Amino acid sequence: MNDVHHDRLHDFESAIFYCEKNGLNVTKPREEVLKAILGSKKPLGAYDILEKLAEPLNKPKPPTVYRAIDFWQSHGFIHRIESLNAYIGCDTDHHHEGSQFIICDKCGNVEEVHLCSVPAELQKKSEESGLKISHWVLELHGTCKTCQ
Amino acid sequence: MNDVHHDRLHDFESAIFYCEKNGLNVTKPREEVLKAILGSKKPLGAYDILEKLAEPLNKPKPPTVYRAIDFWQSHGFIHRIESLNAYIGCDTDHHHEGSQFIICDKCGNVEEVHLCSVPAELQKKSEESGLKISHWVLELHGTCKTCQ
DNA sequence: GGTTTTTAGGAATCGTATCACATATTGCGG
DNA sequence: CCGCAATATGTGATACGATTCCTAAAAACC
Numbered sequence: 526m527n528d529v530h531h532d533r534l535h536d537f538e539s540a541i542f543y544c545e546k547n548g549l550n551v552t553k554p555r556e557e558v559l560k561a562i563l564g565s566k567k568p569l570g571a572y573d574i575l576e577k578l579a580e581p582l583n584k585p586k587p588p589t590v591y592r593a594i595d596f597w598q599s600h601g602f603i604h605r606i607e608s609l610n611a612y613i614g615c616d617t618d619h620h621h622e623g624s625q626f627i628i629c630d631k632c633g634n635v636e637e638v639h640l641c642s643v644p645a646e647l648q649k650k651s652e653e654s655g656l657k658i659s660h661w662v663l664e665l666h667g668t669c670k671t672c673q
Numbered sequence: 674m675n676d677v678h679h680d681r682l683h684d685f686e687s688a689i690f691y692c693e694k695n696g697l698n699v700t701k702p703r704e705e706v707l708k709a710i711l712g713s714k715k716p717l718g719a720y721d722i723l724e725k726l727a728e729p730l731n732k733p734k735p736p737t738v739y740r741a742i743d744f745w746q747s748h749g750f751i752h753r754i755e756s757l758n759a760y761i762g763c764d765t766d767h768h769h770e771g772s773q774f775i776i777c778d779k780c781g782n783v784e785e786v787h788l789c790s791v792p793a794e795l796q797k798k799s800e801e802s803g804l805k806i807s808h809w810v811l812e813l814h815g816t817c818k819t820c821q
Numbered sequence: 822g823g824t825t826t827t828t829a830g831g832a833a834t835c836g837t838a839t840c841a842c843a844t845a846t847t848g849c850g851g
Numbered sequence: 852c853c854g855c856a857a858t859a860t861g862t863g864a865t866a867c868g869a870t871t872c873c874t875a876a877a878a879a880c881c
Contacts, residue, residue, distance in 0.1 A: 550878080552828065571868060586831055591869065607755040608810050610837095610868065625795070627804050636802055644792030647773070647813065654784055655818030656775050662756050662812040665795065670803025698847080700859065719837065734862055739838065758837065 533563040536614055540602045549600070557581050558593035559614075562603055567633045568611035606635065608664045613637070623661040629669035638665075681711040684762055688750045697748070705729050706741035707762075710751050715781045716759035754783065756812045761785070771809040777817035786813075 529537045540559060544551045561577045562569055569577075575590050582589065594612055597603045603612050604624045615624070616637045625638040643651070643661060651658055677685045688707060692699045709725045710717055717725075723738050730737065742760055745751045751760050752772045763772070764785045773786040791799070791809060799806055 550828075552877095554829070572866095585829090587869070588831075588871090589829065592829075607812070625798075627799055627802050629804070630807065638795070638798045638802075640794050640798075643813070644794050646788050646792050647786070647811070650773075650786045650788075651775055651813055651815070654775050654786075655821075656777070656813060656815045657817075657821055658813055658815040659778065660814050662810060662814070663795070664755070664810040665791070665799055665804060665806055666808050666810070667799070667804045667806040669805075673803075673805055698859075700846095702860070733860090735838065736840085736862080737860065740859080 529560050529564045533614055536602070536616070537563050540597070540600075543600070543602075554578075554582060554585065554589050555593045555596055558590060559597055559602065562597075562612055563614045565613075568606050568609055568613040568635055570609075570611045574612070604637070606664060607662050608666070609635075623663065625663040625665075627665045627669075628667070629672055630666050631668050631672040634669055677708050677712045681762055684750070684764070685711050688745070688748075691748070691750075702726075702730060702733065702737050703741045703744055706738060707745055707750065710745075710760055711762045713761075716754050716757055716761040716783055718757075718759045722760070752785070754812060755810050756814065757783075771811065773811040773813075775813045775817075776815070777820055778814050779816050779820040782817055 537559060541551055543549075557578050558574055561574045565573075571587065571590055571594065574594075575585060575587060578585050578590065594603065594605075598605065598612075601615060603614055604626075605612055606626055606628070609628070613626075613635055617639060623640070623643065625640055627636040627638055629635075640663075642648070643658065647661075685707060689699055691697075705726050706722055709722045719735065719738055719742065722742075723733060723735060726733050726738065742751065742753075746753060746760075749763060749769070751762050752774075753760055754774055754776070757776070761774075761783055765787060769787070771788070771791065773788055775784040775786055777783075788811075790796070791806065795809075
């Protein structure tokens, strides 16, 4: 567990706790995938994860990793960043249909932002258009404070 | 040119005009790629485009299509929809750093939305975090009026 | 213990995108 | 017009991302 970055340790433990409470199996692949993602400050691609797990899981194949990703994602513990094809740990209590990220294209750091709801302007637009929103993707790219 | 959907014909012509005015070459691959994208009501994947161009361009290879996509994208005439890995024509005057889409996951229709600026809530968050925004991705998924 | 459900292993394949390198075409100064 | 530089294309190979399908193991339940 000490290979999970310290400020994400709590996330790891709370995920485990959540699973225990809800009768979900925390299997070896799932555990290792979550550890890999939470252990990284930056989002990881599926094949980055695959590499990291070569040792602990004896060279797993893509489906193994994708299955675990799906599992954690479906329970809201990790998010996919569409514009990076990469995965990152959720930094709050899971299960929100939208996620928002602030992404530095220079250093690759990603910060999760939490809006409790769709911004008003958009809410309005989607109402006008009659869309019943299921989820949304919001990714701001730019240069972070330290990289400027 | 009559294979460009009628309500996108103007977009095609104004792109050509823009290129002439700015000394940009409208080559055969570029022309065909733009026509393919504007000729479709729904976003096209790169390999969809590749297929459509099999005849007019004599079975082009991926780089041919991607280069033309990059070209039009860099001049703001088409957008990439990250959560679909697909490309769609811009429906207004080009060159805005952010694009916003309303996507029906049932019928695949996409509507472009134009916010002139980043929603206030996000603007605030990105200021707090010190991000200098270069571009942003905003994609609302759900079910459109007619599909509900 | 036997059956059902859940999970994992693994080969193959598909979809998306880029690299490297050769070739062609265009634009422009002499 | 020629030759050079800049721009753009053709093409094979390869990298990266994700899924399908089928088999086998492990857990949960009776």
